[in-house]
Amino acid sequence: MTEATEFINNEDTREIIFAANQSTDLPDRVAKLFPTWHLSASKKGITRQFTFSSFTKAFKFMTLVAEQCKVKKHHPSWSNMYNQVTVEWTTHRPEGLSLKDAEMAEFCDLTANEIGLKE
Numbered sequence: 001m002t003e004a005t006e007f008i009n010n011e012d013t014r015e016i017i018f019a020a021n022q023s024t025d026l027p028d029r030v031a032k033l034f035p036t037w038h039l040s041a042s043k044k045g046i047t048r049q050f051t052f053s054s055f056t057k058a059f060k061f062m063t064l065v066a067e068q069c070k071v072k073k074h075h076p077s078w079s080n081m082y083n084q085v086t087v088e089w090t091t092h093r094p095e096g097l098s099l100k101d102a103e104m105a106e107f108c109d110l111t112a113n114e115i116g117l118k119e
């Protein structure tokens with residue numbers, strides 16, 4: 001592990017409860033999502049709050065993510081209030097954090113950046 005990875009691989013990432021049978025590089029991949037994403041209270045998922053400049057942008061984000069959910073057959077626990085979208089990724093079966101959660105979190109980050117977050 002590089003020093004840079006070690007720096008972002010903080011206390012929280014070591015507490016993650018991973019789903020069974022995940023590839024050995026998943027912890028490093030998830031570490032790259034921290035500290036933008038946070039460990040869920042259950043320790044079985046990751047969460048991030050996105051703030052956009054308008055409800056229209058927030059809803060566009062949700063629409064694009066929803067389309068990818070259909071592709072990946074993987075769905076978030078999320079909520080929306082005006083221009084804010086709070087997203088949690090976790091896997092129910094097998095329970096814990098999985099590759100799909102990391103992929104969908106990465107997709108959320110890319111999509112939010114394309115739409116543009118609030119300055």
Ligand SMILES: C[C@H](O)[C@H](O)[C@H]1CNC2=NC(N)=NC(=O)C2=N1
Pocket residue numbers: 073074075076089090091092093094
């Ligand atoms: C059959 C179908 O793929 C499964 O029920 C999927 C659907 N979406 C899912 N989404 C999430 N977040 N976790 C799951 O375990 C899950 N399972």
